[in-house]
Amino acid sequence: xxxxxxxxxxxxxxxxxxxxxxxxxxxxxxxxxxxxxxxxxxxxxxxxxxxxxxxxxxxxxxxxxxxxxxxxxxxxxxxxxxxxxxxxxxxxxxxxxxxxxxxxxxxxxxxxxxxxxxxxxxxxxxxxxxxxxxxxxxxxxxxxxxxxxxxxxxxxxxxxxxxxxxxxxxxxxxxxxxxxxxxxxxxxxxxxxxxxxxxxxxxxxxxxxxxxxxxxxxxxxxxxxxxxxxxxxxxxxxxxxxxxxxxxxxxxxxxxxxxxxxxxxxxxxxxxxxxxxxxxxxxxxxxxxxxxxxxxxxxxxxxxxxxxxxxxxx
Numbered sequence: 001x002x003x004x005x006x007x008x009x010x011x012x013x014x015x016x017x018x019x020x021x022x023x024x025x026x027x028x029x030x031x032x033x034x035x036x037x038x039x040x041x042x043x044x045x046x047x048x049x050x051x052x053x054x055x056x057x058x059x060x061x062x063x064x065x066x067x068x069x070x071x072x073x074x075x076x077x078x079x080x081x082x083x084x085x086x087x088x089x090x091x092x093x094x095x096x097x098x099x100x101x102x103x104x105x106x107x108x109x110x111x112x113x114x115x116x117x118x119x120x121x122x123x124x125x126x127x128x129x130x131x132x133x134x135x136x137x138x139x140x141x142x143x144x145x146x147x148x149x150x151x152x153x154x155x156x157x158x159x160x161x162x163x164x165x166x167x168x169x170x171x172x173x174x175x176x177x178x179x180x181x182x183x184x185x186x187x188x189x190x191x192x193x194x195x196x197x198x199x200x201x202x203x204x205x206x207x208x209x210x211x212x213x214x215x216x217x218x219x220x221x222x223x224x225x226x227x228x229x230x231x232x233x234x235x236x237x238x239x240x241x242x243x244x245x246x247x248x249x250x251x252x253x254x255x256x257x258x259x260x261x262x263x264x265x266x267x268x269x270x271x272x273x274x275x276x277x278x279x280x281x282x283x284x285x286x287x288x289x290x291x292x293x294x295x296x297x298x299x300x301x302x303x304x305x306x307x308x309x310x311x312x313x314x
């Protein structure tokens with residue numbers, strides 16, 4: 001994740017305004033970078049270099065990066081949804097867990113593998129422990145609320161269907177606006193101790209999409225899966241190889257920290273007396289097995305859901 005090298009490699013394309021590559025047909029291809037994509041000059045200048053970096057996968061002239069990024073971006077959907085669900089937990093108000101959009105926006109500039117482990121660490125330090133949550137009224141410790149019923153459709157529309165660079169910012173803004181809009185209708189506004197059918201169905205949709213893409217990748221990728229996700233240990237030169245390595249390292253770092261955060265969460269539940277030792281070991285062992293079978297995105301969603309059920313039953 002050498003950001004200076006990545007920026008330097010993408011600079012020629014960003015400055016020239018064109019992305020050029022030689023395709024599989026041995027022909028030269030040239031695509032102009034749009035100067036007015038967001039209609040906001042700051043955002044257009046901010047993402048200009050990133051457009052060149054992502055072009056190796058979005059235009060597919062590096063087939064390995066194209067396969068890896070397709071799976072990686074789809075798997076970010078459940079993570080975005082769960083980070084925002086955590087922000088709806090009343091006891092997380094004004095803690096780092098309350099502002100995931102800030103961290104996800106920064107991660108677009110620095111890499112999720114750099115920013116989100118810091119986010120998880122701050123959540124562990126400043127959010128209530130499981131023991132403290134157990135003494136909190138269930139409605140205040142729950143992540144399920146009427147205000148986030150529109151969250152999954154937002155993720156599906158703004159991320160899964162598009163997966164572009166402004167997704168974290170737009171999803172965060174949409175989450176706030178949707179929550180405020182729902183307050184205009186009569187009904188309970190605070191959290192619920194257990195997930196509604198709508199919450200379950202929406203989270204299941206995101207997990208199912210991730211699993212389908214994971215299985216498709218495992219079955220159809222022309223090389224070994226290890227080759228797809230393992231970053232080369234030695235320095236890489238050129239836009240294609242550097243971008244590929246950055247994408248691979250970003251995914252490994254993000255999901256390793258995400259699953260480790262779940263491990264800490266289950267250990268916390270154990271010390272709070274909400275889960276037995278056998279239950280702790282079972283949930284931890286299921287993380288690597290689930291990652292291999294269902295994919296990392298679905299595994300994260302399912303394991304987080306199990307954690308929520310344990311918190312709700314305290």
